Amino acid sequence: MDLTLKTRLEARLGDYLRGPVYQRRDETEIRIEPDSVPDVLRILRDARDLRFEILADLAGVDTGDVMQVVYHLWSPMTTDWLRIIADGIPRDDPRAPSATFLWTGAEWLEREAYDMFGIVFEGNRDLRRIFMPPDYTSFPLRKDFLLPDDAARSTGAGVRQVELGVRPTGANGDAADDIRRAPAS
Amino acid sequence: MRAGIGLAASYPFRLWTRLTVRQRLGMIVIPASVVAALITVLVIVLAGPPFLDFLNANxxxxxxxxxxxxxxxxxxxxxxxxxxxxxxxxxxxxxxxxxxxxxxxxxxxxxxxxxxxxxxxxxxxxxxxxxxxxxxxxxxxxxxxxxxxxxxxxxxxxxxxxxxxxxxxxxxxxxxxxxxxxxxxxxxxxxxxxxxxxxxxxxxxxxxxxxxxxxxxxxxxxxxxxxxxxxxxxxxxxxxxxxxxxxxxxxxxxxxxxxxxxxxxxxxxxxxxxxxxxxxxxxxxxxxxxxxxxxxxxxxxxxxxxxxxxxxxxxxxxxxxxxWPWSYNLNWLHPGSLGLLWIGIVPTVLLFGSFFFAFFVRIFGGRAWGVWESMGLGLILLLVALGGLVGLAGFIAFDxxxxxxxxxxxxxxxxxxxxxxxxxxxxxxxxxxxxxxxxxxxxxxxxxxxxxxxxxxxxxx
Amino acid sequence: MPPRQPAPRKSKARTTAATDAADAGGRQYASTDDPRIMLDRQVGNLYEPIPPYPPRTEREGEFYTLGDGEMFLNLGPHHPATHGVLRLVLKLSGEQVVDVDPVLGYLHRGVEKICENSDYYHVLDQVDPLEYLSSLFQEWAAVLSFEKLVDVQVPRRAEYIRVLSGELLRIASHTLYMGFLALDLGGLAPILYSFIERDEIVEMLAALTGARMLFNYYRIGGVNGDLNHEFMSRLGDWMSRAAGQTEANATLLNENEIFVRRTRGVGVLDRATALQFGVTGGNLRASGVPFDVRRAHPYSIYPELEFNVPTRDEGDSLARYLIRVDEIRESIKIIDQCLNNMPDGPVMAKLPRLIRPRPGRSWGAVEGPRGMMGVYSISDGSDQPFRFRIHDPSFVNLQTVPALLPGNLLADTMAIVASLDPVLGGIDK
Incomplete structure (x- = not known):
């Protein structure tokens, strides 16, 4: 647990932080608005006392109420992993700014998050499905996507597979429209 | 058919109907091959010499x-x-x-x-x-x-x-x-x-x-x-x-x-x-x-x-x-000098040679080898031995x-x-x-x- | 594809036949009266990798538009040199690669979703087949993350055993890497020597864990069994000649002029680009960044062990290969230290049968043979992880392929892709 990191982060990112800097074991966690992701990431990477130069991970999270995009960063200046949670992305129309302008490698990670959660990363030049077939319509890692044999977990709900009729608006073209003509709901 | 044709006349047809497919094939193939062989001999006798002359010329x-x-x-x-x-x-x-x-x-x-x-x-x-x-x-x-x-x-x-x-x-x-x-x-x-x-x-x-x-x-x-x-x-x-x-x-x-x-x-x-x-x-x-x-x-x-x-x-x-100094003239081994005798010698040697080797296979191999297996192995052994001998002789004799x-x-x-x-x-x-x-x-x-x-x-x- | 220009046939017989067919209610071909031309066009479309729908993104549309004298080559998913079911759509000009579009997902099983519906213990089963060549490291990352959630102290002996088995598996994976790189460059021998080496290690681990590939050995709070006699005797036997064997295997390639010429200066990944792509592992260290999770963010007992983090500045395929060879040497050193310092004690912490961690989030990352293997897990207080995110190094490393390939020859594709060491089980999750 790097206590100095907390003060450094608070000094640099004071306005952007939503909630306190949370530290546990070897992890430091901050929460930000999705809109401030580009600014925050740029500061974190380029600030001389932070230098978070390696994007360790980019993950989407569906909490059931909101979507999150979670970044893990590594810096030679600290012994902690830094976790940035871009919180409060609405589930109906999840969109977040892309991190590809800083880390080219975020492109596929964002494609994966889009594929699994439907989070639209604005600024990603190649945001299409990466694992699922192009005519697929659902987003499998969302919490309302239940596995067909998941009766045990959703008591009373039985077998229910959610096929998403509508995509988040502005999600650049799924092939599904052209192949399958998904029924509009 | 039986009604129309008498007993003697219908005999070959009845024979034919009783034959199996393989026997029928034999009835066709064997006479045909005999005829073909006769024709071949005839052709060789009649057209052979001029053909050989033609080959000789070219x-x-x-x-x-x-x-x-x-x-x-x-x-x-x-x-x-x-x-x-x-x-x-x-x-x-x-x-x-x-x-x-x-x-x-x-x-x-x-x-x-x-x-x-x-x-x-x-x-x-x-x-x-x-x-x-x-x-x-x-x-x-x-x-x-x-x-x-x-x-x-x-x-x-x-x-x-x-x-x-x-x-x-x-x-x-x-x-x-x-x-x-x-x-x-x-x-x-x-x-x-x-x-x-x-x-x-x-x-x-x-x-x-x-x-x-x-x-x-x-x-x-x-x-x-x-x-x-x-x-x-x-x-x-x-x-x-x-x-x-x-x-x-x-x-x-x-x-x-x-x-x-x-x-x-x-x-x-x-x-x-x-x-x-x-x-x-x-x-x-x-x-x-x-x-x-x-x-x-x-x-x-x-x-x-x-x-x-x-x-x-x-x-x-x-x-x-x-x-390479060792070269001898083994003229008596030349195929032509033995002539037609080869036709007799080759099967005899093969047969008895196979028996000879198969005998040893049976003795030393015990019951693991059946009769036909040991015969086959005997033939192979014989061929190997003969091949070696012939090869050695050929190596010495023919450049x-x-x-x-x-x-x-x-x-x-x-x-x-x-x-x-x-x-x-x-x-x-x-x-x-x-x-x-x-x-x-x-x-x-x-x-x-x-x-x-x-x-x-x-x-x- | 042979150029097939539909030559307009004006032969009378054919025209009549087509007309007759049309008159009889047969199919009327649109623009021509020659059915063969139509067939040619259909066949042509069938064999092109162009997707049958309009482009989804600008980049896709740009990629699937052919320039002058260019053609597509569908490399994979069934190709001898794509390490599984990777599909690379190459845009070629002659033999020169102009652009490449990797298509993934042929091995996608939705492991993250499965893990979210499994017990914490069962998650460790699920993550094994991801990178099937180094399955202990996925377990390790998951275990590391879960142990932070559960707040359990792992016995020191268990940590030593983890490092010992992990480094053994790292050697096995790197050895195989050397062989496969040579195989993709056309060398037949090294792969077999590699497999002999790997088989010894894998048999050794089988004696320890009970399985050859999917070990399922690490547990939350320790490992699934102490060292046994067979493992130790095999390990001692192997350690006595490991260093020499490694040098011998490396000499097969290091001093091979053709191999060196095929890999030197090919697929150069410079330092800045590598950092931008988030590349980790040997591929990053070959570009001059000494980032090794074992040193950069130490876990387990690695702070106590002495080993170097080899780096190289060239960033080409040869450097990536040589880094692996150096890492094998370092791993042998680590194993030696583990064997010398192995403490006594239990190998499992005491934990309940069913784990219900307090709600929280944790990120555990280990240095696998291919780079940083990370797991981000969220607990909601139930017995199943609420979110289980697997960060696979091959996935990120493979992302550099579209940046590295253009400008190289088709043959270099194999030298580059193989040197990045992707394992499709992990990439496709």
């Missing part, structure tokens, strides 16, 4: 036909042997066992491979140019086989001793590329096309240093013989001892020749055309069954040919590496057997070297391959040619 033509057939027949066993050698040698180099299931030490493996290829579906994919697709393996295979025609296996044992033998060899060898290109183009597959074009670029590039490297040898040969392009004469020029071999007079030329020949035969490290990790199987991607088999055979025949040419031009061909032995020893040495290279070396890249040919091999071969020519002119003055 002896070169007959010789050519016989040699061509023999060489065509030779290629398949050669390919079988080479495939087995490659499987086994590479396996040993990779710390594996290699084929060991079919036949003794897995020796029948390549035969089984051949049968497998033969029994597979001959598949023509959609979109191919069917004519070209079908002809491509034939062209490749025939180009390989035709080069064998001028290679002197032994004194007197050469398909056709052309006075432009070497030129013919390179011309026919260059024809291989046509087949590969046809296969690549017609397969309607991009991997095939890439393979075909690679082979075209590669063989055209390496043909030049290959040919130029040999020109030095031709110049050297010209000091001793008039027919410098005849492979037979090039061998004769090198006869004597090991020191007369051209490899010692033209080491650089041999090096260039060997590298270029590797590329010419599409062998590792120059197997661009069928680079399996890059373009799947290259020109052969879409081929299956015996068409693929022809490509497969052609490749191994090519290896044999290239090795044979290396042995012929640079290592004295069928000449012994040193003066062509000696020559063939030396030739094969030298050729298979190079075959093993090719296999060794395949087991060891990675593949070079296309641009490196071409750059090597044009930047290094070609200047080196020109330099070699220049030095040789200058030396010959200066020394012969």
């Amino acid at each position: 002896l070169p033509l007959v010789r050519f036909a016989v040699a061509a057939t023999a060489i065509l027949m030779l290629t398949i066993p050669t390919a079988f042997v080479l495939i087995y050698v490659e499987l086994k040698v590479i396996a040993r180099m990779n710390l594996r066992v290699g084929p060991n299931r079919v036949g003794p030490w897995g020796m029948a493996m390549s035969v089984i491979h051949g049968l497998k290829v033969l029994s597979k579906e001959d598949f023509t994919p959609t979109g191919t140019d069917v004519t070209v697709f079908t002809l491509a393996p034939v062209v490749t295979y025939m180009a390989s086989v035709m080069t064998l025609l001028v290679i002197p296996f032994a004194p007197g044992l050469v398909g056709q001793d052309l006075n432009i033998g070497l030129l013919y060899f390179f011309a026919m060898g260059g024809l291989t590329v046509l087949g590969l290109l046809m296969a690549g183009w017609s397969s309607f597959n991009k991997y095939s096309l890439l393979g075909g074009l690679r082979s075209a670029a590669q063989i055209i590039s390496y043909e030049i240093p290959l040919t130029l490297s040999v020109v030095g040898v031709i110049i050297l040969a010209s000091t001793k013989t008039a027919e410098t392009l005849s492979l037979n004469h090039i061998v004769l020029v090198q006869s004597g001892s090991m020191l007369d071999w051209f490899v010692f007079k033209q080491p650089l030329a041999f090096l260039i020749f060997f590298i270029a020949a590797t590329a010419e035969a599409n062998r590792t490290p120059f197997d661009m055309t069928e680079a399996d990790s890059e373009i799947v199987a290259g020109f052969a991607t879409e081929y299956s069954g015996m068409r693929f088999g022809f490509f497969f055979f052609a490749e191994y025949v090519n290896v044999f040919i290239v090795s044979a040419l290396a042995a012929t031009i640079f290592f004295g061909g069928w000449t012994a590496p040193f003066d 062509w057997v000696q020559g063939l032995t030396w030739f094969m020893v030298k050729t298979y040495f190079f075959v093993i070297v090719f296999v060794w290279m395949r087991a060891t070396l990675p593949r070079v890249r296309v641009d490196q391959l071409m750059g090597f040919a044009w930047k290094w091999l070609l200047p080196a071969s020109l330099l070699n040619l220049f030095v040789t020519a200058t030396a010959v002119v200066l020394l012969n003055r």
